Amino acid sequence: MKRFSKNLLLLPACLLAAVMAAGCPPAEQEEEEEVAPAGEVVIGYSGPLSGPAAEYGQDGLNGIIMAVEDINAAGGIVINGQVYNLRVAYYDDMADPTVTMTNVDRLLDRDGAIAIFNMVYTCTLPMLEINREAGREFLIMAYTSVPLVEYQHANELAVWLPPPFLGYVETKARKAMEQGWRRCAIVVDSGAYGQAWSRTFAQYWQAMGGTITYDGKGSYYADTDFSTQITAAMATNPEFMLIGGPSKGTMLVAEQARELGFEGGFVFLDQAKIDWVAAALGENAMEILDNTIAVVAVEHSIYPTIPEFTQRYNERFVEQGKATIVTWEAAIQYTSTYILAKAMEAAGSVDDIFAIRAAINGVLPVYGTEFPYEFHGITDAGRLHAVGSIAMIQDGAYQPPITIYWWPQNQAEFDELSAWAKETYGEVIPVWVQYPPPR
Amino acid sequence: MLKLEQVSTRIGGYRAVNSVCLEVRQGEFVSLIGGNGAGKTTLMRTIAGALKPFQGSIQFMGAAIEKLPPDRIVRAGLCLCPEGRRLFPQLSVYKNLILGAYTRRNDRLGVQRTLSQVYEIFPVLKVRKEQPAGTFSGGEQQMLAIARALMSEPKLLMLDEPSMGLAPLMVEKVSEIITLINVEMGTTILLAEQNAHMALNITQRGYVIENGKVVLEGSSAELSDNEQVRKAYIGA
Amino acid sequence: MELFFQQTINGIMLGSTYVLVALGVTMIYGIMRLPSFAHGHFYMLGAYITFFLITLYNFSYWPALILSMVVLFFIGGLVERIVFRPLREQSQISNFIAAIGILLFIEHMVTVIWGPHSHRIPNPYPEHIYLFGASVSQQRLIVILAAVVLIALLQLFIKKTVIGFTMEATAQDREGAALVGINVNRVSSLTFSIACALAAAAASLVAPIFVIVPGMGSLLVMKAMVIFILGGLGSIPGAIIGGYILGLIEALGGGYISSEYKDVFAFGALILILAIKPTGIFGKGAA
Ligand SMILES: Nc1ncnc2c1ncn2[C@@H]1O[C@H](COP(=O)(O)OP(=O)(O)OP(=O)(O)O)[C@@H](O)[C@H]1O
Numbered sequence: 001m002k003r004f005s006k007n008l009l010l011l012p013a014c015l016l017a018a019v020m021a022a023g024c025p026p027a028e029q030e031e032e033e034e035v036a037p038a039g040e041v042v043i044g045y046s047g048p049l050s051g052p053a054a055e056y057g058q059d060g061l062n063g064i065i066m067a068v069e070d071i072n073a074a075g076g077i078v079i080n081g082q083v084y085n086l087r088v089a090y091y092d093d094m095a096d097p098t099v100t101m102t103n104v105d106r107l108l109d110r111d112g113a114i115a116i117f118n119m120v121y122t123c124t125l126p127m128l129e130i131n132r133e134a135g136r137e138f139l140i141m142a143y144t145s146v147p148l149v150e151y152q153h154a155n156e157l158a159v160w161l162p163p164p165f166l167g168y169v170e171t172k173a174r175k176a177m178e179q180g181w182r183r184c185a186i187v188v189d190s191g192a193y194g195q196a197w198s199r200t201f202a203q204y205w206q207a208m209g210g211t212i213t214y215d216g217k218g219s220y221y222a223d224t225d226f227s228t229q230i231t232a233a234m235a236t237n238p239e240f241m242l243i244g245g246p247s248k249g250t251m252l253v254a255e256q257a258r259e260l261g262f263e264g265g266f267v268f269l270d271q272a273k274i275d276w277v278a279a280a281l282g283e284n285a286m287e288i289l290d291n292t293i294a295v296v297a298v299e300h301s302i303y304p305t306i307p308e309f310t311q312r313y314n315e316r317f318v319e320q321g322k323a324t325i326v327t328w329e330a331a332i333q334y335t336s337t338y339i340l341a342k343a344m345e346a347a348g349s350v351d352d353i354f355a356i357r358a359a360i361n362g363v364l365p366v367y368g369t370e371f372p373y374e375f376h377g378i379t380d381a382g383r384l385h386a387v388g389s390i391a392m393i394q395d396g397a398y399q400p401p402i403t404i405y406w407w408p409q410n411q412a413e414f415d416e417l418s419a420w421a422k423e424t425y426g427e428v429i430p431v432w433v434q435y436p437p438p439r
Numbered sequence: 440m441l442k443l444e445q446v447s448t449r450i451g452g453y454r455a456v457n458s459v460c461l462e463v464r465q466g467e468f469v470s471l472i473g474g475n476g477a478g479k480t481t482l483m484r485t486i487a488g489a490l491k492p493f494q495g496s497i498q499f500m501g502a503a504i505e506k507l508p509p510d511r512i513v514r515a516g517l518c519l520c521p522e523g524r525r526l527f528p529q530l531s532v533y534k535n536l537i538l539g540a541y542t543r544r545n546d547r548l549g550v551q552r553t554l555s556q557v558y559e560i561f562p563v564l565k566v567r568k569e570q571p572a573g574t575f576s577g578g579e580q581q582m583l584a585i586a587r588a589l590m591s592e593p594k595l596l597m598l599d600e601p602s603m604g605l606a607p608l609m610v611e612k613v614s615e616i617i618t619l620i621n622v623e624m625g626t627t628i629l630l631a632e633q634n635a636h637m638a639l640n641i642t643q644r645g646y647v648i649e650n651g652k653v654v655l656e657g658s659s660a661e662l663s664d665n666e667q668v669r670k671a672y673i674g675a
Numbered sequence: 676m677e678l679f680f681q682q683t684i685n686g687i688m689l690g691s692t693y694v695l696v697a698l699g700v701t702m703i704y705g706i707m708r709l710p711s712f713a714h715g716h717f718y719m720l721g722a723y724i725t726f727f728l729i730t731l732y733n734f735s736y737w738p739a740l741i742l743s744m745v746v747l748f749f750i751g752g753l754v755e756r757i758v759f760r761p762l763r764e765q766s767q768i769s770n771f772i773a774a775i776g777i778l779l780f781i782e783h784m785v786t787v788i789w790g791p792h793s794h795r796i797p798n799p800y801p802e803h804i805y806l807f808g809a810s811v812s813q814q815r816l817i818v819i820l821a822a823v824v825l826i827a828l829l830q831l832f833i834k835k836t837v838i839g840f841t842m843e844a845t846a847q848d849r850e851g852a853a854l855v856g857i858n859v860n861r862v863s864s865l866t867f868s869i870a871c872a873l874a875a876a877a878a879s880l881v882a883p884i885f886v887i888v889p890g891m892g893s894l895l896v897m898k899a900m901v902i903f904i905l906g907g908l909g910s911i912p913g914a915i916i917g918g919y920i921l922g923l924i925e926a927l928g929g930g931y932i933s934s935e936y937k938d939v940f941a942f943g944a945l946i947l948i949l950a951i952k953p954t955g956i957f958g959k960g961a962a
């Protein structure tokens with residue numbers, strides 16, 4: 001009896017050993033891979049691929065995938081004669097930070113990712129806590145336009161990709177003032193991002209002498225009917241409404257406001273995509289969106305690379321049902337992935353994270369003459385000098401876009417940049433917004 | 440007409456009907472006598488298809504019915520007027536009656552004929568046909584339950600303790616009506632009762648059931664004279 | 676006054692969808708004692724089928740809506756037959772798990788077929804009209820009127836047809852119904868079918884003014900559950916009145932007090948009404 005039970009105890013141990021052996025390839029095999037003709041570098045991604053933010057997350061992932069495919073097709077990256085192909089490993093986190101952290105563990109331990117892209121601010125935050133652990137370092141490619149986070153969460157292994165939204169806030173507020181509008185009603189998304197945006201806008205707006213007549217919110221992700229808030233907002237006689245959050249909700253708010261008889265203008269948060277909204281609104285779009293100020297649609301960008309990029313993106317993703325429209329998320333992630341690849345080549349390493357991060361400064365600028373987006377440099381805090389751009393719909397047509405430069409330190413630097421832009425792209429309307437804002 | 444062989448039914452893990460053999464012939468009026476918890480209700484629900492026996496066979500008019508669902512059994516002409524009446528309390532008297540004839544819903548004329556027949560037997564139902572069944576008194580509800588069962592034009596009518604909870608005068612009235620149904624309408628009846636005195640008075644034959652088993656059977660007169668039955672159920 | 680009228684219309688329109696979905700939940704509970712958590716997903720599926728018919732087969736709006744109701748009618752009956760009927764004698768928890776399973780299945784299936792992103796049905800009636808100073812889009816008026824018509828038809832069906840009687844009878848006493856010869860399984864199927872068809876109608880009615888996404892039914896089913904409890908479990912008039920009340924509370928509370936707490940008012944109303952009348956508006960004692 002005793003012996004029997006001993007054998008029984010051995011059984012699970014054997015099983016465990018077998019499972020572990022199956023899980024890890026034997027050592028020799030790994031060595032074989034090292035000398036194989038092409039090495040592999042894994043770029044990780046964790047973002048919302050299901051749930052309400054799925055489309056946004058998918059757009060960003062598409063950009064990375066497309067860049068990786070393009071880079072590999074062009075021969076991968078070459079370091080000291082050794083060729084490396086890139087691979088994207090991605091997991092869905094439903095914009096839930098706890099899931100993000102599980103995904104990060106998987107990406108590091110199973111996939112051996114050297115950099116991880118993330119697109120939701122609240123999910124990026126916990127990643128910033130662990131990306132510098134010795135022996136487990138990784139680069140965070142953070143897609144967030146929340147201003148000043150790169151200072152509040154200073155992290156030498158993080159790169160902040162999109163332009164800070166302060167540039168949009170200030171430029172949109174100025175544009176609204178130019179229209180002669182003074183009375184603003186707010187009906188924005190109740191999420192953290194929407195609220196941060198609208199609070200900032202309200203500050204700028206009031207500082208410029210405007211008034212906020214109504215401050216309401218709605219759940220742009222979950223709700224479909226906003227007529228209650230819009231009716232209340234309209235009762236305060238605003239000249240325009242600040243609306244926005246995800247594009248879907250923004251479209252519904254704009255449409256329902258018109259249905260309820262609103263005739264004023266709209267200012268969109270930068271999250272809402274004017275081209276998506278216009279497409280969803282169908283044939284009445286230009287009527288509904290008359291007097292709307294929003295981030296410029298990708299297709300109206302000044303970059304000459306855009307038509308080709310859009311066409312390839314449509315073939316690769318839109319026609320496969322993986323996206324509805326080309327977005328700035330895709331263009332920014334595409335270009336950032338290129339920067340990452342170039343930085344690895346410049347650093348001469350695919351695994352020295354500090355060296356790769358340091359090399360990014362050297363591979364910039366990249367321009368819209370070659371890529372679907374441009375980055376002119378990087379701040380000391382790690383935010384890419386990303387260009388913002390807004391446009392207004394008036395009299396049934398898109399007006400020429402306004403390009404926002406936020407990194408020049410003085411008028412002379414801005415003038416130089418403006419001159420370069422006009423020379424490179426022809427008709428450009430540049431504006432200068434100071435960031436970090438002067439206090 | 441109805442023939443049970445070795446029927447056993449479990450309810451809540453308990454064998455409430457145990458190897459029951461029983462027979463009812465065309466036109467007969469048969470009683471099923473037993474005290475509280477003897478198994479009468481369980482047996483009747485088993486026959487009506489609301490419970491499935493785990494053993495034995497039930498034949499009705501020559502066909503096996505022990506596997507049929509209740510609605511098919513009603514359609515075959517066997518209807519149970521259940522214990523506790525099980526009326527539809529929020530529906531009007533009229534709707535209760537119409538639902539009683541649900542299996543005959545395509546025979547509009549026939550249903551109307553039965554309805555007027557039923558109104559004749561129970562005039563109160565006609566007068567108060569719009570009233571919700573739940574607002575009736577216990578006696579009236581019992582009348583309605585019997586009337587509803589008649590609406591299906593059953594060949595065999597099973598009545599489960601129609602006298603339960605009724606005043607003596609009402610019990611008398613109910614037994615008169617049941618007798619009338621058997622004699623005038625020619626409907627075969629199986630009547631379950633604790634009130635052996637009442638049941639044996641009006642039926643022709645009877646079975647005595649105890650702990651799920653048939654312990655005695657015979658003509659009603661024999662049973663009335665039986666010492667055991669007198670002691671246990673009639674209290675004389 | 677204009678503002679009040681406008682908010683009231685907003686509330687009635689919200690309430691219309693709530694009522695149609697809550698009626699389904701209520702009927703299913705009445706007949707099957709089953710809290711149908713998957714109902715919001717049948718609603719969503721109804722919208723997708725209408726979308727599918729319009730975009731792929733060039734149906735016009737009304738035929739697509741009716742066909743979507745028919746399809747959901749059959750899907751509902753089928754789900755009752757193959758999922759819930761075998762679980763009839765099982766515990767509540769098995770039914771609950773089955774409902775969650777159905778819900779996940781529908782959501783994933785729709786996501787795989789139509790993608791996670793939103794779609795739109797072209798609005799057949801985009802114009803808006805002015806009523807006593809309030810602006811109402813035609814489609815919103817249609818939602819309100821169509822809901823009234825459907826509610827009235829349902830009431831007529833239940834109160835005036837023998838099949839309708841059998842539904843009420845089964846809800847009031849399932850065994851009693853079986854013993855008079857009603858096929859209670861068929862009544863269950865039919866109830867599920869009708870409930871799903873109503874959900875499809877509600878979803879197809881609002882689809883042109885909203886958008887359709889795989890998650891569109893999740894919040895709605897929560898509200899339908901609130902109405903179902905508010906109205907008194909299984910009470911049809913309770914579901915109708917409760918649905919409109921909830922829509923009005925949201926519109927008026929959200930409009931006059933605070934848009935931030937729009938949904939809080941709904942759930943607050945639930946708690947308040949249950950505190951005053953624990954069995955709900957039309958609840959029947961302790962039965
Ligand atoms: N649902 C149930 N679960 C468990 N036991 C049950 C159930 N229903 C009945 N029983 C048991 O089965 C036995 C037979 O009950 P049944 O109702 O058939 O008796 P009865 O003869 O009709 O009694 P009464 O005259 O009181 O109606 C009883 O012991 C009863 O406790």
Ligand SMILES: [Mg+2]
Binds near residue numbers: 479522599600
């Ligand atoms: Mg009994």
